[in-house]
Amino acid sequence: MARRNVSSSSCFFFFFFIILCFQLKICSSQLSSNYYSTSCPKALITINAAVTKAMFKERRMGASLLRLHFHDCFVNGCDASVLLDDTASFTGEKTAGPNNNSIRGFEVIDTIKSQLETLCPQVVSCADILAVAARDSIVALGGPSWVAQLGRRDSTTASISAANSDIPSPLMDLSDLISAFSNKGFTAKEMVTLSGAHTIGQAKCLAFRRRVYNESTILSSFATSLKTNCPNAGGDDNLSPLDAASPFSFDNAYFRNLVNNKGLLHSDQQLFSGASTDSHVTTYSTDPATFHADFASCNDQNGEPQSAYRERRSDQNQLQEDKLSLITAFRLY
Numbered sequence: 001m002a003r004r005n006v007s008s009s010s011c012f013f014f015f016f017f018i019i020l021c022f023q024l025k026i027c028s029s030q031l032s033s034n035y036y037s038t039s040c041p042k043a044l045i046t047i048n049a050a051v052t053k054a055m056f057k058e059r060r061m062g063a064s065l066l067r068l069h070f071h072d073c074f075v076n077g078c079d080a081s082v083l084l085d086d087t088a089s090f091t092g093e094k095t096a097g098p099n100n101n102s103i104r105g106f107e108v109i110d111t112i113k114s115q116l117e118t119l120c121p122q123v124v125s126c127a128d129i130l131a132v133a134a135r136d137s138i139v140a141l142g143g144p145s146w147v148a149q150l151g152r153r154d155s156t157t158a159s160i161s162a163a164n165s166d167i168p169s170p171l172m173d174l175s176d177l178i179s180a181f182s183n184k185g186f187t188a189k190e191m192v193t194l195s196g197a198h199t200i201g202q203a204k205c206l207a208f209r210r211r212v213y214n215e216s217t218i219l220s221s222f223a224t225s226l227k228t229n230c231p232n233a234g235g236d237d238n239l240s241p242l243d244a245a246s247p248f249s250f251d252n253a254y255f256r257n258l259v260n261n262k263g264l265l266h267s268d269q270q271l272f273s274g275a276s277t278d279s280h281v282t283t284y285s286t287d288p289a290t291f292h293a294d295f296a297s298c299n300d301q302n303g304e305p306q307s308a309y310r311e312r313r314s315d316q317n318q319l320q321e322d323k324l325s326l327i328t329a330f331r332l333y
Helices: 043-057 061-073 107-118 126-140 161-164 175-181 188-199 205-214 220-227 253-259 279-287 286-303 321-333
Strands: 200-203 240-241
Touching: 043 061, 043 107, 043 126, 043 279, 061 107, 061 126, 061 253, 107 126, 107 175, 175 188, 188 279, 188 286, 200 205, 253 279, 279 286
Parallel strands: none
Antiparallel strands: 200 240
16 A cells, blocks of 8 residues: 655644635535444544544644645545545645645544544545544644534545645735635635634744744734744744644634734734724634634534545545546546
């Protein structure tokens, strides 16, 4: 079984859970909370146990699994396309700019998939594993829970170009962020809600150096504290927490940071910059219960992936070649 090289580098931007709340608003009737209750009744327990074990070994893994799921969902829907290795017919998403030497957690998904293939072969999709693992990561870090809607199919293709063009950049201004999320079916308020997932995780110096040394919307003492780990030259891969106050707690500290001009990324601080999203940030900064409730509510609206060609993969990073051949033949004839 071919394996891929798993990056040990960290996220350099957007650890959103955004991911889990993907409102693609199509085919939602195909999803069900009890989708595996008969075909693989131990699926959710197995996923949760593996996530718990991985996070006990490395607390940071929770944020990594969230980001992995987000980068999957933001490109043609939540279809596990981000897990696919390159093939003769396409170049996958792993080497796209936002992903290369950045997204991580593949080995955790590998472990879960292997365990589930032993329990119930070719039943649980990789896309559902990603969705549930991300949800369980949030819960483990003190965040809200919700009933996961399941039944996604796995994509049989991936797109490096879509990954490069669709995944939001940490350098985006507010108008570009609103446009990027609107293209995926999100309102500006939902974008702010989901951005609250930046209350966990880390970012690379490369992603926030410009903000630290050139922007006036950052608290001077906060900028000074970051410069030791993020020099003006070099240290591109050095990590700093997106929320230094409570980096391993899924709380509302991210929003309090923004109100105090302590957003790590340019794109973070843009949410509180004297514009239309300020009121949402202010509300969440003083009301953690509302933030958690809104965040969980988003996830009740999960949709079926947009990808046109899907299957269930027994190996999360490889296609089932016989099924792909049949699909290709059907398309051609």
